Amino acid sequence: MPTTVPGVVARAKGKPVELTDIIVPDPGPGEALVTVQACGVCHTDLHYKEGGIGDDYPYLLGHEAAGVVEKTGPDVTEVQPGDFVILNWRAVCGRCRACAKGKPWYCFSTHNATQKMTLADGTPLSPALGIGAFTSKTLVAAGQCTKVDPAISPATAGLLGCGIMAGLGAALNTGQVTRGDSVAVIGAGGVGDAAILGASLAGAQTIIAVDIDDRKLSWAKEFGATHTVNSRTTDPVEAIQGLTGGFGADVVIDAVGRPETYRQAFYARDLAGTVVLVGVPTPDMRLDLPLLDVFGRGGALKSSWYGDCLPSRDFPMLVGLHLQGRLPLDKFVSETIALVGIEEAFAKMSRGEVLRSVVAL
Numbered sequence: 319m320p321t322t323v324p325g326v327v328a329r330a331k332g333k334p335v336e337l338t339d340i341i342v343p344d345p346g347p348g349e350a351l352v353t354v355q356a357c358g359v360c361h362t363d364l365h366y367k368e369g370g371i372g373d374d375y376p377y378l379l380g381h382e383a384a385g386v387v388e389k390t391g392p393d394v395t396e397v398q399p400g401d402f403v404i405l406n407w408r409a410v411c412g413r414c415r416a417c418a419k420g421k422p423w424y425c426f427s428t429h430n431a432t433q434k435m436t437l438a439d440g441t442p443l444s445p446a447l448g449i450g451a452f453t454s455k456t457l458v459a460a461g462q463c464t465k466v467d468p469a470i471s472p473a474t475a476g477l478l479g480c481g482i483m484a485g486l487g488a489a490l491n492t493g494q495v496t497r498g499d500s501v502a503v504i505g506a507g508g509v510g511d512a513a514i515l516g517a518s519l520a521g522a523q524t525i526i527a528v529d530i531d532d533r534k535l536s537w538a539k540e541f542g543a544t545h546t547v548n549s550r551t552t553d554p555v556e557a558i559q560g561l562t563g564g565f566g567a568d569v570v571i572d573a574v575g576r577p578e579t580y581r582q583a584f585y586a587r588d589l590a591g592t593v594v595l596v597g598v599p600t601p602d603m604r605l606d607l608p609l610l611d612v613f614g615r616g617g618a619l620k621s622s623w624y625g626d627c628l629p630s631r632d633f634p635m636l637v638g639l640h641l642q643g644r645l646p647l648d649k650f651v652s653e654t655i656a657l658v659g660i661e662e663a664f665a666k667m668s669r670g671e672v673l674r675s676v677v678a679l
């Protein structure tokens with residue numbers, strides 16, 4: 319029997335989100351029905367609402383979630399009812415050209431639920447990042463459920479499902495930050511602070527946080543930033559060079575994703591250094607750089623999709639480090655809210671008042 323539950327939906331570009339009834343089918347082959355316990359509000363949800371990602375309205379928003387598997391469909395072996403899981407948007411296929419090359423974190427054919435959740439009138443919903451978790455129950459592919467130690471709080475665990483994993487992985491996996499490195503992170507929101515934490519975990523010696531908001535910069539220090547730069551008042555390229563012996567940082571992570579921040583990242587890195595773009599640009603954005611500088615500065619210009627993570631490898635490990643007291647993931651949870659509070663949470667995010675608002679269900 320399909321279940322009717324409340325869910326938060328973006329019906330049209332730029333319109334406020336709506337709390338409405340949605341219908342969630344029983345799990346079919348390869349699917350799992352999950353009781354959502356917590357779901358973070360990520361900037362990507364706001365991108366969906368504002369039309370920055372696509373035009374497949376209505377969207378069921380929410381994708382940084384943890385919960386308990388309630389029911390599984392036929393043939394599901396990955397998880398079973400009662401398992402505490404983090405939802406992921408990289409259920410790898412094991413067969414595409416990336417998987418075949420042994421690089422499943424690039425999987426080009428990730429699994430999502432086959433059946434559609436719908437509005438009460440039957441209109442199919444597009445779940446954000448193939449998840450859709452601003453609802454008390456959601457339907458996903460079983461491979462989207464990563465079982466982790468239930469000793470971690472659901473609000474903290476859920477954040478590993480997107481932004482915090484993306485930031486940690488931008489430093490650890492994509493940027494390959496290692497001990498002694500100098501790292502600069504532009505944009506100290508949830509994703510940027512996670513990149514700072516990742517750089518710190520990897521043993522980076524100099525970690526420079528750049529933001530336009532002093533409150534964000536003071537929080538960045540709690541995650542391991544050794545220096546901060548307000549790029550509204552100080553040229554960030556000169557400041558980063560000044561803090562790295564005049565050379566620039568080994569790895570610069572752009573956790574904003576705008577042409578001006580990318581340009582700063584490009585010029586603030588040392589020769590042969592690495593730029594990691596983890597912030598997501600919108601379709602209208604363009605970049606103009608002298609091609610000679612691209613050649614002459616060498617190094618690597620990389621993008622970080624989901625922190626190049628492999629959920630089955632990374633989520634249990636990061637939860638384990640957190641439970642040992644070595645990774646303060648709980649510091650990302652600024653507040654817990656109800657489903658009705660999401661529009662206000664977007665406003666707080668835009669005003670820079672929170673790192674993560676987390677919906678508790």
Ligand SMILES: NC(=O)c1ccc[n+]([C@@H]2O[C@H](COP(=O)([O-])OP(=O)(O)OC[C@H]3O[C@@H](n4cnc5c(N)ncnc54)[C@H](O)[C@@H]3O)[C@@H](O)[C@H]2O)c1
Binds near residue numbers: 668
């Ligand atoms: N690559 C991925 O897989 C992935 C995953 C999750 C989120 N994201 C993206 O990462 C980005 C950041 O997400 P978030 O949730 O941390 O957002 P956020 O709103 O919490 O943080 C953004 C931060 O950037 C700062 N900022 C804005 N403009 C700036 C500028 N010009 N210079 C310096 N700092 C500036 C803001 O003050 C804020 O602190 C978004 O684009 C989001 O869509 C990417």
Ligand SMILES: [Zn+2]
Binds near residue numbers: 410422425
């Ligand atoms: Zn694949």
Ligand SMILES: [Zn+2]
Binds near residue numbers: 362381382480481
């Ligand atoms: Zn996200």
